[in-house]
Amino acid sequence: MVETEAYRPEDPACHAYKGPTMRNRNIFAGPGIAYVYVSYGIHRLLNVVCEEEGIGSAVLIRALRPVEGVELMQERRGRPKDLCNGPGRLTQALGVDIAHDGRDLTEGPLTLVPGEEPGEIVATTRIGISRGVDLPWRYLAPGERDVSVRPKTIEGRGLRRERSRA
DNA sequence: ATGATGATTAACT
DNA sequence: GTTAATCATCATG
Numbered sequence: 001m002v003e004t005e006a007y008r009p010e011d012p013a014c015h016a017y018k019g020p021t022m023r024n025r026n027i028f029a030g031p032g033i034a035y036v037y038v039s040y041g042i043h044r045l046l047n048v049v050c051e052e053e054g055i056g057s058a059v060l061i062r063a064l065r066p067v068e069g070v071e072l073m074q075e076r077r078g079r080p081k082d083l084c085n086g087p088g089r090l091t092q093a094l095g096v097d098i099a100h101d102g103r104d105l106t107e108g109p110l111t112l113v114p115g116e117e118p119g120e121i122v123a124t125t126r127i128g129i130s131r132g133v134d135l136p137w138r139y140l141a142p143g144e145r146d147v148s149v150r151p152k153t154i155e156g157r158g159l160r161r162e163r164s165r166a
Numbered sequence: 167a168t169g170a171t172g173a174t175t176a177a178c179t
Numbered sequence: 180g181t182t183a184a185t186c187a188t189c190a191t192g
Contacts, residue, residue, distance in 0.1 A: 005184070013184070023177055041174030043185050060184060088185050128184050148185095 001115065002144040003063035005126045006137040007047070009056050013132035016056020026102040027056045034110070036091070036101040043088030046096050048105060048112065062087045062127075062138070065146045067115075086148040119143060124151050 007014035007027075015024040015037070027035040030053035039045050047058035064084035066073055073083045073093035084090040091097070096110065105112045120143060123136045127149055140147050 007184075015184080021177075037184090038175055038177095040183055040185050041176075045184060047184085062184085082186095086186070126184070130183090 001061060001063075002065050003061075003138070003140040003147050005060040005062055005139070007058050007060065008137075009051075011132045011135065011137075013126065013129040013135075014056065014058075016058075020056070024056065027058050028054055029102060030054075032104055032106040032112075034096075034100050034103045034105050036096060036098055038098065039088065044091040044097050045087045046091050046094075046100070060087060061090065063140070063144075063146050063148045064090050065144055066093070083146075085146045122151065 007016070009016055011017060014027075015035075016027045020028055023037060024035070026033055027047065027049055029035070029049055031050055033049045035047040035049055035058050036044055037047075046061045048061065049058045051057040063086060066083050070083070074080055076095060077083055077089065077093050082089060083093045094110070100110060103110060119141055121139050122142045124138045124140070125133060125136055126138045140151075142151070
């Protein structure tokens with residue numbers, strides 16, 4: 001997992017901000033539960049609920065580094081690259097859809113497990129929202145290739161650009 | 167490389 | 180009727 005965003009109850013960009021509705025009910029469902037919703041009519045976005053039941057707060061999974069099952073991801077995505085570098089892309093690659101909304105992510109076919117020890121993590125403002133724009137609640141691993149949108153500059157050093165072609 | 171455009175669902179006003 | 184936690188595609192420099 002190389003990029004996430006946090007959404008908190010008092011945060012105007014959070015779907016839970018105005019209280020529970022039919023669409024967002026599972027963001028209140030308690031820690032470890034998935035909140036999945038349709039964005040722009042096309043994409044499904046996967047969140048992990050973090051606070052206790054009744055509190056609407058979650059982490060949006062924005063990008064992953066594919067480790068296993070790359071062939072299947074390519075098949076689902078219909079292209080060889082850009083498999084998990086974006087919140088809509090990764091759900092397509094993983095086969096996540098609305099049926100996963102409200103599911104328990106601590107067990108079953110879609111389970112969160114500990115991965116590598118995290119390296120450097122950088123916080124920036126969040127992407128694609130119109131409110132709560134200044135909150136620095138997007139977290140990414142700046143060295144990772146599979147991040148969706150790379151910040152122009154990184155704290156303390158200039159942009160380090162990786163060569164893409166041979 | 168960057169910028170514009172439109173797709174398409176569901177919930178909300 | 181409007182909006183939306185996005186992305187693929189097409190245009191242009």
